[in-house]
Amino acid sequence: MIWVAAFFTLGVMIWIMAQVLREGLPLLTVDFLSDSPRQMGRSGGIFSTIVGTLLITAVAITIATPLGVGTAVYLREYTREGRISRLIRFGTDCLAGVPSIIFGLFGFVFFVIFLGMGWSILSGGLTLATMILPTIISTAEEAIKTIPKSYREVSYALGGTRWQTVAKVILPNALPGILTGVLLGVGRSVGETAAIILTAGSSFLMPTSLFSPIRTMAIHFYILAREGISMEMAYATGAALILLILAINTAANWLLHRYIRRLEG
Amino acid sequence: MPEGDKLLFQRFTFFYGAAIALKDINLGIKKKQIFTVLGPARSGKTTLLKSMNRLTDLIDGASHSGFVFLDGQDIYDPQILLPELRRRVGMVFDLPTPLPLSIFENVVYGPRLSGINNKNRLTEIVEKALKAAVLWKEVKDRLSSSALRLSGGQQQRLCIARVLALEPEVILLDEPCSGLDPISTRAIEESLIELKKNYTIVLVPHNIQQASRVADRVGFFLGGELIEEGTAQEIFTRPRNKKTEDYISGKFG
Numbered sequence: 001m002i003w004v005a006a007f008f009t010l011g012v013m014i015w016i017m018a019q020v021l022r023e024g025l026p027l028l029t030v031d032f033l034s035d036s037p038r039q040m041g042r043s044g045g046i047f048s049t050i051v052g053t054l055l056i057t058a059v060a061i062t063i064a065t066p067l068g069v070g071t072a073v074y075l076r077e078y079t080r081e082g083r084i085s086r087l088i089r090f091g092t093d094c095l096a097g098v099p100s101i102i103f104g105l106f107g108f109v110f111f112v113i114f115l116g117m118g119w120s121i122l123s124g125g126l127t128l129a130t131m132i133l134p135t136i137i138s139t140a141e142e143a144i145k146t147i148p149k150s151y152r153e154v155s156y157a158l159g160g161t162r163w164q165t166v167a168k169v170i171l172p173n174a175l176p177g178i179l180t181g182v183l184l185g186v187g188r189s190v191g192e193t194a195a196i197i198l199t200a201g202s203s204f205l206m207p208t209s210l211f212s213p214i215r216t217m218a219i220h221f222y223i224l225a226r227e228g229i230s231m232e233m234a235y236a237t238g239a240a241l242i243l244l245i246l247a248i249n250t251a252a253n254w255l256l257h258r259y260i261r262r263l264e265g
Numbered sequence: 266m267p268e269g270d271k272l273l274f275q276r277f278t279f280f281y282g283a284a285i286a287l288k289d290i291n292l293g294i295k296k297k298q299i300f301t302v303l304g305p306a307r308s309g310k311t312t313l314l315k316s317m318n319r320l321t322d323l324i325d326g327a328s329h330s331g332f333v334f335l336d337g338q339d340i341y342d343p344q345i346l347l348p349e350l351r352r353r354v355g356m357v358f359d360l361p362t363p364l365p366l367s368i369f370e371n372v373v374y375g376p377r378l379s380g381i382n383n384k385n386r387l388t389e390i391v392e393k394a395l396k397a398a399v400l401w402k403e404v405k406d407r408l409s410s411s412a413l414r415l416s417g418g419q420q421q422r423l424c425i426a427r428v429l430a431l432e433p434e435v436i437l438l439d440e441p442c443s444g445l446d447p448i449s450t451r452a453i454e455e456s457l458i459e460l461k462k463n464y465t466i467v468l469v470p471h472n473i474q475q476a477s478r479v480a481d482r483v484g485f486f487l488g489g490e491l492i493e494e495g496t497a498q499e500i501f502t503r504p505r506n507k508k509t510e511d512y513i514s515g516k517f518g
Binding site for chain 1: 318
């Protein structure tokens with residue numbers, strides 16, 4: 001029974017990926033990847049959407065990682081379990097359950113309108129950052145929790161201050177776990193549509209600054225398919241998106257293993 | 266305060282929440298001697314050690330009354346700088362606790378935190394500390410390999426070297442040989458006897474035999490109380506208290 005469930009899960013995943021790749025791969029050429037969309041995406045390529053996806057994800061990760069890791073370190077190392085830490089944890093748990101369209105609405109009202117950033121990479125990236133923050137906090141907290149108590153004790157016993165202990169013992173040893181959270185954040189950012197369409201727009205022009213509006217690959221896919229512009233192009237975009245996520249995950253995994261091997265000597 | 270006391274406990278009582286761990290301790294620990302702390306499990310030995318460099322601060326709900334003086338200075342004074350106190354009073358734990366770093370980086374962990382960054386100076390410190398902990402010959406050719414690859418006995422001597430690298434005044438050792446074979450135990454005991462020329466040592470031995478081999482003075486603890494304190498000879502040959510005698514002769518433990 002259990003293995004049926006496991007194989008069913010695996011089967012569904014393979015089926016979805018195979019379907020997208022089978023339809024999309026034949027169209028996935030160097031020209032397609034390096035050319036910008038033309039005729040609303042009916043022809044041309046997807047280069048500007050790749051750039052948009054990478055930029056908006058980079059903004060989200062750059063903002064959310066230090067904030068999230070900082071929060072986790074604060075919760076684990078700087079406070080004892082109490083009302084404040086429970087409140088923060090309750091807040092992040094609630095945030096984790098909010099649908100992304102709500103984040104989109106918040107981002108639209110706050111970043112786009114109130115702060116006057118307009119539909120832009122910055123607005124979208126900041127919105128994504130608030131969205132992936134809970135994931136990064138909770139995975140970083142878990143990673144910090146698994147560090148043996150003796151490491152801390154040794155560091156303090158050798159005259160370490162709290163900050164030295166965090167910088168030299170806690171963070172290096174929690175890094176693999178922290179990276180897992182960041183990767184989950186990358187995955188959500190790359191695949192997100194609802195929150196971005198409200199905050200970064202859907203322009204497929206090449207961005208010129210962080211204040212330019214953009215269209216991400218996921219949104220490009222959504223618009224091509226939804227508005228019946230070109231199913232072939234949609235599949236090709238989907239295939240590129242899947243390959244991008246695979247590439248990011250593989251690279252991160254490789255880095256992680258190298259780091260762990262160095263840590264263990 | 267009496268001449269020659271490095272550490273002095275006065276009416277020191279320690280609580281974990283509502284549970285009492287040390288009860289009204291009055292005790293002087295003399296300079297450049299090995300003071301051993303005897304007693305069955307849960308008699309307050311580890312708490313006594315950790316209260317001397319305030320590692321007890323890391324425990325939730327801990328509180329105390331009374332005083333502990335280091336060279337006449339109250340170490341629970343709010344003015345005291347904890348990193349400095351812990352550099353002066355180093356501690357080796359019951360299980361080897363190398364950090365996941367190289368042998369070299371483990372030894373210089375403390376000195377680096379105290380601000381020493383000069384490569385030559387650090388190299389000197391490593392050689393001196395590893396020699397003092399009788400580990401140098403075994404590891405001198407692989408200082409950059411991971412400390413986690415050493416054997417248990419080597420790891421524990423590395424932990425001693427790590428404390429020595431800070432040139433502390435007092436070294437606390439909490440059953441440092443509990444996980445080790447007789448040969449490693451012998452090596453550590455020999456280095457302790459060598460070390461007491463320059464350092465004040467407080468040792469929780471892992472059995473009475475070890476205490477009798479290395480101790481200058483002995484304190485016997487039971488249920489958080491100091492039952493009896495005296496020279497090793499007094500305690501082992503003619504204890505004044507019946508409970509001490511029962512414990513030494515192995516009637517309980």
